[in-house]
Amino acid sequence: MPPEPFFGGGGLDRADLLRAQPEQLAALARDPRARELVWHGALPALNEHGALEWRAVASPDLFVGLAPDGPRFSPLPNGDYDLRAQFGALNLLGPADAPLFAAALSLGNWHRRHGFCATCGQASEIVRGGWSRRCPACAAEHFPRVDPVVIMLAEHEDRLLLGRQPHYPPERYSALAGFVEVGETIEAAVARELHEEAGIEVKEVRYLCSQPWPFPSSLMLGCTARALGDELTIDHTELDDARWFTRAEVVSAVGGAVGASFVPPPPFAIARTLLDRWLNA
Numbered sequence: 695m696p697p698e699p700f701f702g703g704g705g706l707d708r709a710d711l712l713r714a715q716p717e718q719l720a721a722l723a724r725d726p727r728a729r730e731l732v733w734h735g736a737l738p739a740l741n742e743h744g745a746l747e748w749r750a751v752a753s754p755d756l757f758v759g760l761a762p763d764g765p766r767f768s769p770l771p772n773g774d775y776d777l778r779a780q781f782g783a784l785n786l787l788g789p790a791d792a793p794l795f796a797a798a799l800s801l802g803n804w805h806r807r808h809g810f811c812a813t814c815g816q817a818s819e820i821v822r823g824g825w826s827r828r829c830p831a832c833a834a835e836h837f838p839r840v841d842p843v844v845i846m847l848a849e850h851e852d853r854l855l856l857g858r859q860p861h862y863p864p865e866r867y868s869a870l871a872g873f874v875e876v877g878e879t880i881e882a883a884v885a886r887e888l889h890e891e892a893g894i895e896v897k898e899v900r901y902l903c904s905q906p907w908p909f910p911s912s913l914m915l916g917c918t919a920r921a922l923g924d925e926l927t928i929d930h931t932e933l934d935d936a937r938w939f940t941r942a943e944v945v946s947a948v949g950g951a952v953g954a955s956f957v958p959p960p961p962f963a964i965a966r967t968l969l970d971r972w973l974n975a
Contacts, residue, residue, distance in 0.1 A: 699905035699916070700784075700962040705793030706759030706766055713757060713822040723754040727764025730754065731798055735773025736806075737783055738798050744788035746795060756801060757823030758794065766794075768824075771802040781909075784962045792962075799908040801825070804838040807910070812836060841912045844883045845871035847968050848896055850921040854944060854972065855892060856956065857928075857936035867937065867956040869965040871914070884917050892936050893927025896920060902971060905964040914964045918972070944969060 712718055722728060729748035732739040739747040753769035760766070787795055801824060811818045811829035818827040818836065826837045847869050848855040856867035872887035874880065881899040888896050896919035905914040928936050939947075939955060947954040948969055959965040 699903055699914075699964045699967045700789060701792045701796040701906050701908070702903075703793045705797060706761050708759045709757075710825075712760075713825050716823075719754070719757050719823050722757070722765040723751050723767060725765055728754075729761075729764060729766055731758065731766065731768035733769065733771045733773065733802070736771045736803065737773070738768075738795050740783060740786050740791075744786045744791070746791045746798075755820060755824055756798075756805075757825075758798060768798055768802065770805055784960070787962070793906075796906045796908040800906070800911040801838055803908075803910050808836060839911065840906075842874040842880075842915055843871055843907070843912045844874060844880055844887060844915050844917055845869050845964055845968070846884045846888065846899075846917040846919055847972055848888050848892070848894060848919050848921045849972075850924045850938065853924070853938040853940050854969075855888075855894070855921065855926075855936060855938055857891065857933045859932070860934050862934075863957065865957040866959065867935075867939070868959040868963065869916075869968055870933075870936070871965075874915070880915055880917065884919055888919060888921075891929045891932050893925070893929075895922045897922060903964070903967065905967070907964070916964050916968050918968070941973070945973060948973065 728751045730751040732747040732749055741747050751767055754767035755770045756768040758766040758768050808827060809817060811832060811834055813834040814829060814832045816829050816831035818829045821828045826835050828835045857870050858867050870887060870891050874883040880901060884899045885896050888894050898920040900918050902916045902918060904916060907914050924938055926936055943955040947956050947958045958969060
């Protein structure tokens with residue numbers, strides 16, 4: 695089987711039917727087996743083994759779902775949002791808890807940013823166990839949003855196009871990516887982004903896999919495309935650099951060889967999954 699993207703998998707039973715039953719949710723919170731997620735500032739807390747930490751229920755603001763050993767809840771996060779710290783936590787996070795980490799982080803931070811009705815400006819209220827907010831003034835209901843992002847490998851004569859952004863660590867190259875725009879298909883977004891950032895035309899766009907990305911709440915849509923040529927025109931407002939890498943160079947980089955041509959994306963990034971799948975194809 696091809697490698698599963700980090701954050702992939704179902705996590706807990708989300709139990710959607712229970713979200714509209716506040717009395718049932720209250721009963722679940724009183725269950726002696728119920729547990730509440732511990733937060734460290736704006737991040738779900740992790741123990742020394744990279745697993746999420748849980749405690750007895752005190753603030754069941756958000757209904758996370760049902761685990762085999764009982765209901766799971768979470769309070770609202772109240773710490774400062776630190777993107778650097780959040781990325782650092784991923785080096786500790788174990789894959790078993792990664793789907794739940796992503797869901798809790800995205801949901802908690804959505805509530806931090808959406809306390810007021812986008813229709814009339816009134817302060818909104820948490821409903822459906824935290825999976826939506828309702829305005830008491832105009833009755834508009836707002837749901838957590840997910841922003842689709844295409845991330846893709848362009849291939850030309852058994853070479854891959856990779857780029858680096860200004861904030862990347864030294865020598866790191868990764869797949870190109872960009873947000874899907876309003877009224878746009880995945881295929882069109884892949885072609886547009888590759889042309890805008892690298893100046894290439896592509897065909898045979900193919901979807902491979904997806905990954906929830908909780909920074910703050912994206913859905914990464916992993917794709918491949920075949921380039922019609924290899925001449926690059928780099929948009930330096932988006933990228934520091936972009937280059938074609940041979941299969942041997944990708945093998946060397948992913949394998950961590952000394953003197954490799956580039957540093958690959960980390961294992962928790964879907965770009966690394968795309969590289970692994972390309973090498974194993």
